[in-house]
Amino acid sequence: MSFFTNLRADRLIAEIKAAEPGNGHRELLEKLARLGPSAIPRVIDALANADRNETAGFVAVLTALLENKTFPIVAA
Numbered sequence: 001m002s003f004f005t006n007l008r009a010d011r012l013i014a015e016i017k018a019a020e021p022g023n024g025h026r027e028l029l030e031k032l033a034r035l036g037p038s039a040i041p042r043v044i045d046a047l048a049n050a051d052r053n054e055t056a057g058f059v060a061v062l063t064a065l066l067e068n069k070t071f072p073i074v075a076a
Helices: 003-018 025-034 037-047 052-065 071-075
Strands: none
Touching: 003 025, 003 037, 003 052, 025 037, 025 052, 037 052, 037 071
16 A cells, blocks of 8 residues: 555545534545555554444445455455
């Protein structure tokens, strides 16, 4: 994962946690998913202290990014 992708993923996750549910949440989650498989470790780390709405969004992002090549990253 590149340094800039890490920064973007961290920034988007912080924005998702700060935003009210439904208030641009979907767009932020879509941007996070567009970062691609390299964002998976950051999303998994964010699940550790996410509330109910954030957890549902992060799981949706992981589901969108899950494929045969990325499954080992998620399973680890």
